[in-house]
Amino acid sequence: AQKITQTQPGMFVQEKEAVTLDCTYDTSDPSYGLFWYKQPSSGEMIFLIYQGSYDQQNATEGRYSLNFQKARKSANLVISASQLGDSAMYFCAMRERGGQNFVFGPGTRLSVLP
Amino acid sequence: DAGVTQSPTHLIKTRGQQVTLRCSPKSGHDTVSWYQQALGQGPQFIFQYYEEEERQRGNFPDRFSGHQFPNYSSELNVNALLLGDSALYLCASSLASGGYRYGYTFGSGTRLTVV
Numbered sequence: 001a002q003k004i005t006q007t008q009p010g011m012f013v014q015e016k017e018a019v020t021l022d023c024t025y026d027t028s029d030p031s032y033g034l035f036w037y038k039q040p041s042s043g044e045m046i047f048l049i050y051q052g053s054y055d056q057q058n059a060t061e062g063r064y065s066l067n068f069q070k071a072r073k074s075a076n077l078v079i080s081a082s083q084l085g086d087s088a089m090y091f092c093a094m095r096e097r098g099g100q101n102f103v104f105g106p107g108t109r110l111s112v113l114p
Numbered sequence: 115d116a117g118v119t120q121s122p123t124h125l126i127k128t129r130g131q132q133v134t135l136r137c138s139p140k141s142g143h144d145t146v147s148w149y150q151q152a153l154g155q156g157p158q159f160i161f162q163y164y165e166e167e168e169r170q171r172g173n174f175p176d177r178f179s180g181h182q183f184p185n186y187s188s189e190l191n192v193n194a195l196l197l198g199d200s201a202l203y204l205c206a207s208s209l210a211s212g213g214y215r216y217g218y219t220f221g222s223g224t225r226l227t228v229v
Contacts, residue, residue: 004156033215043202045157045220052215091156100170101147102218104156 002027004092004105011110013082020067021077021108023092031097034075036066039089039107048090051075082112118221120205126227127195133226135190139207140219145169146188147218148180151202163188164210195228202226 003026013019025034036048051059051066059066067076079086089109093102119138127133139146145164149157159172163182182188186207192199202225206218 035217037217037220043204043223043225045204045206045218047217047219050215050217093156100162101159101172102149102157103159104149106154106156 002094002096002099002103004094004103006092006105006108008108009106011108012113013079013110014113015084016081018078018080019082019110021079021090021092021110023075023077023105025073025075025092025094027073027094027096029096029098033095034066034068035093035095035102036064036075036077037091037093037104038086039091041088045091049077079110084112084114086110087112118205118207118219120203120221120224122224123222124225124227126229129195129197129228131195132191132193133195135192135203135205135224135226137188137190137205137207137221139186139188139205143207143209143219144186145208145210146182146186147206147208148188148190149204149206150174151204151223153201157204160190192226197228200226200228 005024032053034051037045049061049064051068065078089107091107092105147162148160151157161171162169166182177193179191202223204223205221208218
């Protein structure tokens with residue numbers, strides 16, 4: 001069965017510094033996608049970055065990068081140069097090739113300090 | 115280009131009542147998924163609709179039902195509401211041909227409070 005673990009309920013980071021949000025996953029399907037979403041207080045889930053299980057390089061999208069370690073089954077999100085607007089809940093999610101739905105982790109609340 | 119639109123944004127219902135939540139998908143999307151997000155938790159998959167049929171269902175009781183219309187919009191119905199049904203209900207749309215590599219576009223959700 002699919003499972004996503006995020007062990008950091010809350011994180012603090014100083015503005016302009018980098019922060020890493022941890023995510024580990026479990027699946028028996030060799031083909032899967034890993035996603036990170038940001039959820040501000042408005043409730044909308046905002047897509048940040050995607051990593052495919054067969055992708056050779058770590059994904060990057062602007063200030064977001066994904067540190068993908070397949071053997072360890074980890075997909076950590078790195079946010080560089082944090083901004084006050086980055087304060088939100090962050091969710092790691094997985095979707096298997098044969099599945100239609102996402103499995104989400106419990107989330108990490110990131111607070112960026114001025 | 116409008117994203118996913120959900121209505122209403124907030125709703126208060128009494129235990130035992132029935133509720134209908136609505137979702138209009140992003141333009142060009144043909145698949146709608148519903149998720150329940152309890153306070154302090156990650157979203158949990160309820161079901162997905164494609165071509166007006168339920169394509170996949172999560173571990174939710176039959177009190178949760180849905181519908182998809184020919185214009186791809188969707189409704190989520192919950193009967194015999196329980197206090198534990200209080201949550202943020204998120205609708206997400208996608209393109210069926212997009213495959214598992216593509217993410218969803220989420221709406222801002224409907225916050226349901228059962229009293």
